Amino acid sequence: MADEVIVLTGIKETQDALKQFDKAAARKFNKVINDALTSAERSADNLVVQFTNPVYGTPMRGWRKTSAANPRTRGGAGWPAWDVSTIQAGITKSRAQGKVRGDYTTSAGALINKSAAGAIFEVAGRTGNASRNQFIRYLSNSFGKASRLIWAVVDKDKDEIQRRVAAALDEAKKTLQTNLNGRS
Amino acid sequence: MAIGAVIARIITQYSAKGSKAAQKDIAKLGKDFDKFAKRSALAFAAAGAAVGAFTVKVGTDAVRAAMEDQKSQVLLANSLRNTVGATDAAIAGTEDYITVLQKQVSVTDDELRPALSRLVAATGSIAGGQELLSTALNVSAASGADLATSVGAIIKASAGQFKALKTLVPGLSNVTIKSKNYGKALEEVNKQTAGAASKRAQTLEFRLKGLNIAYGEVLETLGYALLPVIEKFADIVTTKVLPQLEAWIAANKDKLAASLDTILTKLPALIIQVFDLFNYIQRNLGTIQVLGALLVSTFAAAKVYAGVIALSGAINVLTAAFGRQAAAATAAGTATAFATGGASALAAAAALTVFATASLVTYKQLTKNNKELTKTEKTTTAIAKDYGKVVGTTGKVLGNTTKLTAEQQKQLASQVALNKLKAMGVVPTSETNPIQLEAVRLNLLKEQNLAQQRMYDQLLANYNATERMNIAAQRYADILTVIADSKISEQEVNLLAAKWNLTNIEVLKYIASVTGNVNLGKGWDAAGYAAADGWKAALEELNKYLAAVGKGAFVAPQNIPGGGGGGMPPTTSDVVDKIVQDFTKAVETIPNPQTSLPGYGAYRESERTGMSSMLSNTALPGYRDYRAGERASSPNVNITVNGSVTSSNDLTETVRNGILAGQTSGRSITARVLDL
Numbered sequence: 001m002a003d004e005v006i007v008l009t010g011i012k013e014t015q016d017a018l019k020q021f022d023k024a025a026a027r028k029f030n031k032v033i034n035d036a037l038t039s040a041e042r043s044a045d046n047l048v049v050q051f052t053n054p055v056y057g058t059p060m061r062g063w064r065k066t067s068a069a070n071p072r073t074r075g076g077a078g079w080p081a082w083d084v085s086t087i088q089a090g091i092t093k094s095r096a097q098g099k100v101r102g103d104y105t106t107s108a109g110a111l112i113n114k115s116a117a118g119a120i121f122e123v124a125g126r127t128g129n130a131s132r133n134q135f136i137r138y139l140s141n142s143f144g145k146a147s148r149l150i151w152a153v154v155d156k157d158k159d160e161i162q163r164r165v166a167a168a169l170d171e172a173k174k175t176l177q178t179n180l181n182g183r184s
Numbered sequence: 185m186a187i188g189a190v191i192a193r194i195i196t197q198y199s200a201k202g203s204k205a206a207q208k209d210i211a212k213l214g215k216d217f218d219k220f221a222k223r224s225a226l227a228f229a230a231a232g233a234a235v236g237a238f239t240v241k242v243g244t245d246a247v248r249a250a251m252e253d254q255k256s257q258v259l260l261a262n263s264l265r266n267t268v269g270a271t272d273a274a275i276a277g278t279e280d281y282i283t284v285l286q287k288q289v290s291v292t293d294d295e296l297r298p299a300l301s302r303l304v305a306a307t308g309s310i311a312g313g314q315e316l317l318s319t320a321l322n323v324s325a326a327s328g329a330d331l332a333t334s335v336g337a338i339i340k341a342s343a344g345q346f347k348a349l350k351t352l353v354p355g356l357s358n359v360t361i362k363s364k365n366y367g368k369a370l371e372e373v374n375k376q377t378a379g380a381a382s383k384r385a386q387t388l389e390f391r392l393k394g395l396n397i398a399y400g401e402v403l404e405t406l407g408y409a410l411l412p413v414i415e416k417f418a419d420i421v422t423t424k425v426l427p428q429l430e431a432w433i434a435a436n437k438d439k440l441a442a443s444l445d446t447i448l449t450k451l452p453a454l455i456i457q458v459f460d461l462f463n464y465i466q467r468n469l470g471t472i473q474v475l476g477a478l479l480v481s482t483f484a485a486a487k488v489y490a491g492v493i494a495l496s497g498a499i500n501v502l503t504a505a506f507g508r509q510a511a512a513a514t515a516a517g518t519a520t521a522f523a524t525g526g527a528s529a530l531a532a533a534a535a536l537t538v539f540a541t542a543s544l545v546t547y548k549q550l551t552k553n554n555k556e557l558t559k560t561e562k563t564t565t566a567i568a569k570d571y572g573k574v575v576g577t578t579g580k581v582l583g584n585t586t587k588l589t590a591e592q593q594k595q596l597a598s599q600v601a602l603n604k605l606k607a608m609g610v611v612p613t614s615e616t617n618p619i620q621l622e623a624v625r626l627n628l629l630k631e632q633n634l635a636q637q638r639m640y641d642q643l644l645a646n647y648n649a650t651e652r653m654n655i656a657a658q659r660y661a662d663i664l665t666v667i668a669d670s671k672i673s674e675q676e677v678n679l680l681a682a683k684w685n686l687t688n689i690e691v692l693k694y695i696a697s698v699t700g701n702v703n704l705g706k707g708w709d710a711a712g713y714a715a716a717d718g719w720k721a722a723l724e725e726l727n728k729y730l731a732a733v734g735k736g737a738f739v740a741p742q743n744i745p746g747g748g749g750g751g752m753p754p755t756t757s758d759v760v761d762k763i764v765q766d767f768t769k770a771v772e773t774i775p776n777p778q779t780s781l782p783g784y785g786a787y788r789e790s791e792r793t794g795m796s797s798m799l800s801n802t803a804l805p806g807y808r809d810y811r812a813g814e815r816a817s818s819p820n821v822n823i824t825v826n827g828s829v830t831s832s833n834d835l836t837e838t839v840r841n842g843i844l845a846g847q848t849s850g851r852s853i854t855a856r857v858l859d860l
Contacts, residue, residue: 009198033195040194094191100201109195122190154192165195 006162011108012097014172021179025172032168036161037093037109043153044111045088048118051143058082059121060138080116090115091150109165111150122149249404256297263301268310278310283401289321289381290390291331292397299335306339319370322377325384327352338373342366353377601625659684663695 011033018026051059058065059082067081091113097106113122125136126146140146147155257279264270264278282300286293299320304313316338324334329352337348346361346369355376360369384390601621662683666676672695680691727737 007196007198011195011197037194090189097197097199098191100199104199104201105196106199106201107191107193107195108197110191110193113190113192116188119188119190150190150192154194158194161194162196 006166007105008108008162008166008169010173011165011169014169014176018172018176018179022175025175029168029172033095033109033165034093036164037095037111040111040150040153040157040161041091041093043157044091044113044150047149047152048084048087048091051121051148052082052084057084059143060135063117080120082117082121087113087115087118087121087149090118109161111154113150118149122147122151249400250408252294253404254408256294260297260301264304264310267301267305268308270310274310278314281314285317285321286397287394288385289325290385290394290397291321291381292400295331299331302335302339306342316370318381319374319377321381322379323349323352323373325380326377338370341369349373659694660698663698667695667699 015026015029018029053059053061056063063082064079065081065083091111094110094112095108096110097108098110100106113119121139121143123146125133125140139148144152260278260282261270261275264275270278278300282293282296285291286296296317300313300317303316303320304310307313307316317335320331320334320338323329323337324331327334329337333348334352337352340346341349344364344366346356346364349369350356350361353373353376356369356372360372385394598621604621604625659680662680666672666680672692677688677691680686680695681688684691684694686694723738730737
């Protein structure tokens, strides 16, 4: 996970203002963000396939492929089934702003891992003593520590995505300024 | 979003949503800083004040300590010089010894110096004194006695008295004491108490004392620095202030002495007088008490007397008013007043006077009421008697009601009907038939209704007349506005027509009728309309006449050929002239039967010459035949006009067409024939 966070300012304002002067430029800026997020989403989807054992159809042999009728216990009845398509469908991109954090930042683009199996695979073993749990131990040994799907993609591509979006934002701001200058 | 979903934010943007909260936080932080600063300032101020106070105290203590130390040093030095002839160097060395020793054993130099001074005097040498001081310190530490006691015991022992030392050092052997070997005794004492002072100095108590001593040294050091200042102050007081004070006293001592003498001379006399006063009071206390009681009782008695005098009138009034009982009540009230407020008996008297007055008024009112009541009682008694009769009568009436005859019922009905009429304000009549009375009543009601109806009609007519007057007034005002320029335009006529809810022609006619000026409507064919009306009236009159004389109605010509020839269409004036001529001719052709009688000319001549009394048209020959013929048949009047005018409408139509043909405005006439 990257230590530094690039905080972009004026994405929405620039986009809204740019729509009034140059819709093409607005669409172009929008496309940069969407493309970056789509690329990240696709990478995460690929990871799901990559982590699925072609023999078992699951990351691990004992992971169910169908959901239990009475979901109660982990690993047995109730443990969410590993279904590649369901997990991939659960991985989506979002441009919703969401809550404003204490550092006065909000999201302008994010990946979401919605499915239960995907979320377990994503964060299992992130906290607590993983060595005492065989499932987590095996999961960590085989697929690495927590942050295995979307966070893995984000950690890998975040800087590049932020640079691209920042560059597009600068360009959009310049375009907007040019339009504003021309207007005045 | 699904619960438990993992969100990985990729692009982060700044949001101003929380900035206001942040600003508040920052502002609050700033306020907190301000508060902290203020509190800190206060704390520092308090600390500064405390430091100032502490400084003053330190300064005071320092000076005091320095003075004490200086005094102690001077005494020791003086003792050393006197006893062993110590030099200044030896004295200074002794001071250094004292300074070191007090730190070692935690005993103040103010204690060490007197002890050393006494021991030096006892031994005759500074070194001996210092050695014994060490012994004394150990004895003091071992025994718990103070240093001065230990020093005294050792000095006594050096003189052969070991009892005190034995008390402090119980281990001192009796053999040694009996032998009175001071050296051996001192040796035993040193042996038994060796190191006691040092050990004691290690205890917490004496370590704290050591700190206190060190602080005292600091104070003394500071005090020594301050002493010159104080000494300077003292020097100033001594050399400057006191001499001035002495000089002033020297100059005024006689006056002061005289004043003091006066005070001392007068004061005893005053004291004696005061004493005599108190003594007199003391001696005559009983008399004074009696006198005081007498004065008080006299004063109270006077009040009572005055109160009695003041109350007598009221009491008399009350007595007369209420008799014995009232007097008793008043007496009780007075007694109560004196008992509860004897000191304010006069006030009570005043209050009672007011009470008495009110009582008198009340009494009079009550008396009056009683008279009324008596009268009422008599009346009531009479009524009661009558009531008995009434009851009896009523009973009879009630008893007879069921037996009412038809006549009585009729009377009752008559009475009811009369009552109804009375209610309507009708004076009762002698009529007793209830049916008639009811008919009268109904008739009255009807008349009332009719009267009301007439009144309403009158009101309505009045209202309508008023309304018409208002309308007429409004219209007149409109007309005045419109004809201000002496003409009426099309727009004005249209406006008036719309406002008055009339046609344009009606408007013009109305204006003409009001103003009498038909020319106002020039260009609007007002003259033509007026002429048409005139023709209509003339035609009506003509036809009436023709009918009266037994002739047929006048038939106006139509499509009158133009008189001007040349094929030109006839103008309005030509047509009108033609019609007028024909009309006149027709009228003129009607023969007057009377004027055609024989002798009518002579009759008219005699009438002109005043001979009419002799002649009469009735006497004319043939007059009877004329009248008979007149009665038998009317003469025919033939009006021949060209065209096919057959009625008044045709005539007016002809006139209208003529006008139309002659009008030059080009405006279309929308009015119907009937409107004309």
